Amino acid sequence: MTRDFVWGVLGAAKIGxxxxxxxxxxxxMRVGAIASRDEGRARADAERYGVAKAYGAYEALLADPEIDGVYNPLPNDLHVSWSxxxxxxxxxxxxxxxxxxxxxxxERLREAQVRTGRLVVEAFMVRHHPQWIEARERVRSGALGELRAIQTAFSFYNDDPTNIRNRPENGGGGLYDIGCYAINTARFLFEAEPERVIGLFDMDPQMGVDRLTSGLMLFSGGRQASFVCSTQLVPTQRVTILGTQARLVVEVPFNAPPDRDLRIVExxxxxxxxxxxxxxxxxxxxQYARQAEAFVxxxxAGGGADTGPIEDAIANMRVIDALFRSRESGALERVG
Structure with a gap:
């Protein structure tokens, strides 16, 4: 019998x-260690979750030979370097x-994966939830007719200038934080990449991050996906998938609770x-446990030889890049 896969967690982020x-x-699998630059926080989290080891430096966790894989929930600007x-x-x-x-x-992560033979995956847990698997199967089966459009709304309210999501130097703002889900799930359902995109951004004048962003993604054959995301609106989330014969609504598409049944409505x-x-x-x-099991x-099955996940992550980032370019140009921008 093989031993459990042992995780190490970098940081004491709230998503933990x-x-x-x-x-x-x-x-x-199990969690073997938690690291934080504040050793006291690492110890507190380790005790809270029943984890054996706590480190006061990320380097110490990476040097631990027991750790097989790392979960990286650090601020956005630290994702690449620490991964x-x-x-x-x-x-x-x-x-x-x-x-x-x-x-x-x-793309630097792809280079590192090829060089080290270690797998790197972007944590879009929603793709592992049965509601999204079922939604894509209905699209594939033709139950909705021809898929033509997807509409997504995702928002919450947070105007705290000290919050990491509101700090531009750390990669804050609505598009990075939650708009990325609308992009990822549209690509998941269409099973294609958008060709052109345009974004409309309302920037917070004090914090300098996008607090209300709308995007339109144009796919081949005239298919479209649109979204609105905001860090300063009433909390909501909903995805409507529109075919030529029926529509499918994913009622709680992203923050699916682990202890409640969910509905999709056709x-x-x-x-x-x-x-x-x-x-x-x-x-x-x-969905987080399913994501971890799929990762392991x-x-x-091959670790670093499996470049599919990082290629998908790069493709998602190309769409975000193009949306930011459209903020400057005010025009449709090609993806890629």
């Missing part, structure tokens, strides 16, 4: 409240989104009140 228990709960250092230390890396601040930065549009709509219930699932399976 969701991810660390999932890493502990995933089959065939590369982890791979160079012989660790596989699951890195929070966005995996980089530009596609060129993400509606043939025979009336404006949804009388013919049919809901499908998806059982409660920890990829490692077991």
């Amino acid at each position: 409240e969701k991810v660390v228990p999932a890493l502990q709960a995933g089959a065939g 590369i250092r982890a791979m160079e230390a012989g660790k596989h890396v699951l890195c929070e989104k966005p995996i980089a601040l530009t596609a060129a930065e993400a 509606d043939p549009g025979t009336d404006l009140f949804g009388e013919a709509a049919q809901a499908t219930v998806l059982p409660a699932t920890d 399976a990829r490692v077991a």
